[in-house]
Amino acid sequence: MWLWIHKFGSPKYFYNVSGKILPWVAGATALLIVIGLYLGLFASPADYQQRETVRIMYIHVPSAWNSMFIYLLMAASAAIGLIWNIKLADIVAAVSAPIGASFTFITLVTGSLWGKPMWGTWWEWDARLTSELILLFLYLGYIALQSAFEDRRLAARASAVLAIVGAVNVPIIYYSVQWWNTLHQPQSLGVGMSTIHPSMLWPLLIMALGFKLLYVVILLMRTRAEVLERERNNAWVQELAQALVGKSVIGSANEYR
Amino acid sequence: MTPRHRRRLVFVSLILLGVGAAAALTLNAFRGNMVFFYGPSQLATVEKAHERNLRLGGLVEQGSVKREDDGLTVHFMVTDNVKSVPVVYKGILPDLFREGQGVVAQGRLNNEGVFMADEVLAKHDENYMPPEVAEALKQAGGQTPQFSGTLMQGGLNK
Numbered sequence: 530m531w532l533w534i535h536k537f538g539s540p541k542y543f544y545n546v547s548g549k550i551l552p553w554v555a556g557a558t559a560l561l562i563v564i565g566l567y568l569g570l571f572a573s574p575a576d577y578q579q580r581e582t583v584r585i586m587y588i589h590v591p592s593a594w595n596s597m598f599i600y601l602l603m604a605a606s607a608a609i610g611l612i613w614n615i616k617l618a619d620i621v622a623a624v625s626a627p628i629g630a631s632f633t634f635i636t637l638v639t640g641s642l643w644g645k646p647m648w649g650t651w652w653e654w655d656a657r658l659t660s661e662l663i664l665l666f667l668y669l670g671y672i673a674l675q676s677a678f679e680d681r682r683l684a685a686r687a688s689a690v691l692a693i694v695g696a697v698n699v700p701i702i703y704y705s706v707q708w709w710n711t712l713h714q715p716q717s718l719g720v721g722m723s724t725i726h727p728s729m730l731w732p733l734l735i736m737a738l739g740f741k742l743l744y745v746v747i748l749l750m751r752t753r754a755e756v757l758e759r760e761r762n763n764a765w766v767q768e769l770a771q772a773l774v775g776k777s778v779i780g781s782a783n784e785y786r
Numbered sequence: 787m788t789p790r791h792r793r794r795l796v797f798v799s800l801i802l803l804g805v806g807a808a809a810a811l812t813l814n815a816f817r818g819n820m821v822f823f824y825g826p827s828q829l830a831t832v833e834k835a836h837e838r839n840l841r842l843g844g845l846v847e848q849g850s851v852k853r854e855d856d857g858l859t860v861h862f863m864v865t866d867n868v869k870s871v872p873v874v875y876k877g878i879l880p881d882l883f884r885e886g887q888g889v890v891a892q893g894r895l896n897n898e899g900v901f902m903a904d905e906v907l908a909k910h911d912e913n914y915m916p917p918e919v920a921e922a923l924k925q926a927g928g929q930t931p932q933f934s935g936t937l938m939q940g941g942l943n944k
Contacts, residue, residue: 649906
């Protein structure tokens with residue numbers, strides 16, 4: 530087990546394996562999102578109260594789930610990097626932050642667009658909305674802290690502490706609608722319960738899976754790029770670059786300079 | 787696991803425990819005070835309710851919505867099925883506003899016990915379904931819908 534973790538944690542091994550699975554994950558993501566968007570925007574019925582506005586849910590809810598999921602993954606990975614000093618874990622945490630921040634932003638914007646016609650307000654300081662906004666600030670703080678240090682080790686360690694402390698906000702977001710009287714509606718989905726009709730639930734679940742995989746695709750791509758940059762002085766990256774020059778990829782890029 | 791790793795693991799666990807406990811205590815202390823709105827029954831217990839700007843939440847009572855001739859001013863009752871509070875509001879109502887629907891009104895209570903609202907927000911519930919299903923449920927003497935049982939068999943054609 531430990532051997533396997535160290536093997537996968539080695540940047541070179543990760544680079545090779547991720548390169549092989551990336552096209553497959555990317556294909557599955559595209560397929561799921563296309564199907565999900567078609568079902569959500571065209572094939573599924575309008576809601577009995579919200580009418581067509583309900584379709585915002587197919588973007589809003591998967592983004593919101595991702596915003597929390599990515600934060601937990603980022604914090605866990607930062608903790609692993611902090612404790613076991615695994616370089617790859619630091620990279621995963623660092624490159625996840627802007628992705629998570631983007632999904633949080635999408636969640637807030639789509640929620641606002643839905644809130645104006647339905648509730649009658651763009652923004653209201655209720656517990657769910659406020660805690661999600663704090664999540665955005667946590668992401669932004671993490672990104673700022675990452676770039677505040679010249680030294681990568683130091684940056685990873687300092688920002689890991691912030692990520693771990695901020696993780697306490699995630700259960701608050703999740704349970705806010707149960708703990709307090711909020712304007713935001715209570716949750717519609719839970720273990721073995723759903724108050725969403727199947728004709729709307731399936732497109733939602735497909736979109737949610739598509740968005741999860743979209744995160745995986747972007748994560749793999751950004752991690753690979755970051756691995757190459759940090760390992761650029763190592764033999765295996767130099768070899769890779771040499772091979773590319775052989776294929777004249779770098780050569781043709783140079784012609785434009 | 788080397789002693790160094792174990793020490794760091796303990797350190798991280800302690801941060802999580804400490805922050806978690808602090809947050810739990812704070813939230814528990816806030817719980818009573820952090821309400822987005824008061825229900826009609828709660829409103830009676832609020833101290834100095836007349837002097838404060840507050841939010842009133844509840845259901846719009848069936849048959850209570852009356853519009854004045856100017857087309858903008860609306861009178862309705864907000865109820866929690868125990869007590870009702872009359873509300874007056876002048877302005878544009880959100881799409882989801884209707885009788886039997888949850889609303890949150892912001893404003894203040896005047897001396898006659900009428901709630902003068904500056905803003906009325908509609909509260910949405912957690913139910914999502916097509917109109918035909920809602921109609922069918924209503925005819926069946928509808929209770930809160932629960933689709934978990936039909937999730938697996940239902941599929942997209944329903």
